[in-house]
Amino acid sequence: MSETPGVREVKSAARTVELLELLAARGDRPARLQELADRLEVPRSSMYALLQTLISRGWVRTDTTGSLYGIGIHALLTGTGYLDSDPRVRTVRPYLDEASEALGETIHLGRLDGRDVAYLATRESHEYLRTISRVGRRLPAHVGALGKALLAERPDAELPEGPYEALTPNSHTTRAALLADLAEVRARGYSVDREEGVLGITGFGFALRYDSPAQDAISCSVPLTRLTPDHERRIVTVMQDIRTRIEATPPSTSGAPHWR
Structure with a gap:
């Protein structure tokens, strides 16, 4: 505290x-x-x-x-007021709609809060088989695409010692395993969560670098039954473009304070 x-x-x-x-x-x-x-x-x-x-x-x-x-x-009601007053959330929402329309998959905006990621906005998949997500949900940062994208923006020294909670058999539970994954995230430019948070779901996470270090990230979650190599390549291409355009868009502050 x-x-x-x-x-x-x-x-x-x-x-x-x-x-x-x-x-x-x-x-x-x-x-x-x-x-x-x-x-x-x-x-x-x-x-x-x-x-x-x-x-x-x-x-x-x-x-x-x-x-x-x-x-x-x-x-x-208080949580809704937080979302409505946040200039970053207002800026990103239209881009989430665009990514959802282009990919037909579930799109998230999340924010790092301590050792967790809080979901600030979600656009559900158009398909029948959907992922499990909701605004206000929290997940440990080490198990999801959003969290790993944000952890990779920070020095390794800030990563706490393990062991870490396992949400699935694929979750990283040791500091060494997570550090190796984060090194790949930095080299690749985005994170991949292969059934680490939810079995049957793969996620792709992209840190939004309008803050330093990044506090927010966007992700695309896809059931494995729909994930082909071509679809994965398209997801990465679309989400990288969305990230670039979000980072280039000034937040609609309307005189709002800069929250710490």
Whole structure:
């Protein structure tokens, strides 16, 4: 957790954020009061009072029995506000539409957030067999095309020691294996995820270098059943062109601040 030097953290605010992040990470698995109290190491009575406050404000929801808790609708509204206010997302969206129309595959925009990549925009495939993706999804950076494209933009020394989580049998779980892959990404100019994050799916990732080091990347995800050598070459050609044009397009700031 990062803090501004010289400013003391407000414990109640930090606890609230930790609770919301915990509930959001659980997805469709609601939590019970005691579980939340244990995970955050706070008294059961304090956790109950915090939950009731957040329920009244729409940040947490509960079931009809009042015993299960999940993330509330105001988290969605706030997340949507983040996307709508981000000049980079607004700039990239039309290019995602263009790549989707040209390739007929699923196209993503993601942003590095610590050791994960957060999905900021997705254009689903036109085909029946689709990949599994959604805005707001998070994946460890070491297992996906988006994350590996962004890790390759950074010095090897910044890569944390392993072992890394395996999402499939093809995931890199050691630092040595990931470093070797990132060296290939730098030489090639884009990343390839061959069933490392999701079995049956190959992804191609392209860092957007309008920031240094790059924070955002775009990718194309394809089921193996549709991936032929000719289709792979076309994906790379189209996505490289899309990346070049995105990087050459100034963001539509409209007087917006430059966020750090």
